[in-house]
Amino acid sequence: INGHANVPQRFGSLGMWVLHQRTQYNLMKEGKDSPLTSNRCKKLESIGFTFKCRPTYLSWDQRFQELVDFKKIYGHTNVPTSSGQLGSWVNNQRTQYRLYKEGKHSLLTNDKREKLESIGFEFKCRPTITPWDQRFQ
Structure with a gap:
């Protein structure tokens, strides 16, 4: 709908789900147990999902x-x-x-x-x- 997959936390359950995916991604990258598989990562990336989403400084x-x-x-x-x-x-x-x-x-x-x-x-x-x-x- 909005042309991106960067959903803010304030967007209720979808925002919380997105936050959870990013948390699980970090756990996976640290070698810890996570339900997020590489296949799920690929699916999310295929729709433009960004796992590291920090606001960038703009001049x-x-x-x-x-x-x-x-x-x-x-x-x-x-x-x-x-x-x-x-x-x-x-x-x-x-x-x-x-x-x-x-x-x-x-x-x-x-x-x-x-x-x-x-x-x-x-x-x-x-x-x-x-x-x-x-x-x-």
């Missing part, structure tokens, strides 16, 4: 490219923070921008800021709150 430019790809699909750069690592990265760019605007130490260089601006990145996605007195008028 700023790689995350930026993910954001460009996200925008091509969804038409905007407002990635929800609940959308995994890209959402966290986008949130961090906004935090770094706020620090930059406040004159504090920020990891957001001018080059990075300009790249984000070039794709229409919104550094402030929350609407500005109009003071009560202005609304009253």
